[in-house]
Every structure is written in C-alpha cells, then in structure tokens.
Amino acid sequence: MRTPNLWDVPRSTCAAGPLRCDSRQVVDGGGARRVAVVVVTYDSAPLLPALVASLDAGLAGLDWELVVADNASSDDTVARVRELLPGATVVETGGNLGYSAGINAGVAAAAPHDAVLVLNPDVRLEPGCAATLMDALDEPRVGVAVPRLADAGGRLIWSLRREPTLTRAMGEAFLGATRAGRVPALGEVVTDPASYDAAVDTDWAEGSTQLISARCWAEVGPWDPSWFLYSEETDYGLRVRDAGWRTRYVPEARAVHLEGPSGTAPGLRALLLTNRVRLVSRHRGRVVGSAFWALTVAREGIRVALGKAGTTVALKALLSPRLMRAERGPAWVAAAVDAG
Known part of the structure; x- marks a missing residue:
C-alpha cells in the first residue's frame, strides 16, 4: 500500500538552474525504501488515469510519492492530477521548459528519497516493476535501472542504446537501423531480440522509465535542460557512465510505453x-x-x-x-x- 504525504515538503520549482536541483537522500536506514515518482506533463490529461491506476501495484513494497511537474499545460492536466491523487505534489513550472527541466523541478520538490523513478505520462507499470528495479540498484555502481518495455500491443520496444558514434551513424545510413543494430559496432539501437532476454549493462536507455539512485543523482547531477527535447536521456546516460556508474537493464521488471509520435513534425x-x-x-x-x-x-x-x-x-x-x-x-x- 502506498504511503501518501510521508513528509511535509513545500511545492517549488527549480528556477535557479540545474546545478541547484539536488536530489535529497534519505538519511535514516529504517523502513521501506522511498521513491520519488517524477512525471513531466504537457497537455497530458487523457493519459493520467491509467498511469495513476498502475502505480500502487507497480510500486508495491516501496514507500512512494508522486510529483508531477507540469510544463504549462493548456488542458486540465493539473486539475486531473489533483483529482486522481490528492496527495500528489504538483509543480507548475510556469512555461514549456522541456523534459529535463521538468524532471529537475520535480526532483527538487520531492521529499527525501532513496531513488527517483522518472516516468512519461504514457507509461503503465506492471506489478512489482519498481521494487525489481530497486533491487538492481543494490548491485555495485548501478546508478540507473531500466525495465523491459512493451508497446500497447505487447510488442517488445527496442529501448537499449549504444553510444552514438560516426561509425554507427554510417552503419545505420547504409544498412538501416534494424540491421545495423544487430552488430554492436554498426548500430546505436540494440535490435537483436535476444539481447533483451537477460540483464545487461547499456550505455544508455530510452528515457520514459528510469529508476535513478539518489547517490548517483547527487554525484552525476541533474539532467541538462539545454536540450529541451531529444538527446536529453542520451546525454544523461553518457554522463552516468563517464562518472563510473552503470545503467542496468532488468528484464524481470516490466512496463508498457504507449509511445506517441516522435520526431515526425x-x-x-x-x-x-x-x-x-x-x-x-x-x-x-x-x-x-x-x-x-x-x-x-x-x-x-x-x-x-x-x-x-x-x-x-x-x-x-x-x-x-x-x-x-x-x-x-x-x-x-x-x-x-x-x-x-
């Protein structure tokens, strides 16, 4: 069962810039592990009921709070959050600041926690997902844990990524992303289905569902808001890796990502x-x-x-x-x- 409003923390935004958006760690060692669930919204009202409905089972065994950072939605997103989960913290950023700035604002407003679960509004957690990811954070230098993702039809989403390089860009240009992705040297997107069957470290992973330890956040720092949209999770994942932390893919943890149109306009x-x-x-x-x-x-x-x-x-x-x-x-x- 979720424990709402465990700590009285004022709602705030992260207007001072990324270097001051610190993740506040739990200082005592007792009780269930605590997770700040941070969701960035922008005209996301239709997606919220199913997301919220998945949280209790998806975060079973953990103490958690929902923090929604809203980037000036023009629909009733904010009202919908408060209706669906009155105990949630809502951060109104005051403008369409982008995904990274929204994450940073949500983390800055969260109560002390052991980890941050970054979720897109169109994600639905499967039962036990977050606790399974949290267990992975107990492994040495695992700072980020990500689940196996499926789309609305149950099909595997290729969510694992390698570092972008010139060789991989050329491989994808000549072979296509699907074929190139089966060869580590030639493709950025990991497209071999067998690669998703076992736990493995990855350079980075798509940013819709990521559990980040508070210690990793404190060392690596917040997400860089200068990207606004696209490449922000790549940048963060590479920074995590370069700081000596690992991003761990955990296939036993599962979630659904509805995946709206991306990059088509x-x-x-x-x-x-x-x-x-x-x-x-x-x-x-x-x-x-x-x-x-x-x-x-x-x-x-x-x-x-x-x-x-x-x-x-x-x-x-x-x-x-x-x-x-x-x-x-x-x-x-x-x-x-x-x-x-």
Missing part, C-alpha cells in the same frame, strides 16, 4: 537532428562532431532529393549557424519551421 525532426549533432560534438569532440554533422547533412539532403516529408526544415536548420547555436525551446522549433 518538421520542426521536431529538425530539433532531433540538430540536438544529435550537438550531443556528438559535446561528448566526442569537435572533429568527430563536424564529421557527424556532415554525414547528417548528407543523409538529410538525400531525403530532400527523394521528396521525403519534413526534411527541408531539418536540412535548413542543420545548415543554419544561427539555429545550431541558438537556445532550444518552443521558439526554436517555430523559428526552424519559419526558416524551412
């Missing part, structure tokens, strides 16, 4: 591709980043020549020094569309 595709270039430059250096940019431009140019929808906007964004340097956010997406 022209402005969002532009954001996705330009953020990937930024990511590789940041983690692999300027020379590799420049080569990755050139390959991305070439691939998108071919898509434009083939008449693929939405590609002109992305190509122009990649070729615009102003957009490549500009701060990401809703205004950036609008500017990319206008430029395209």
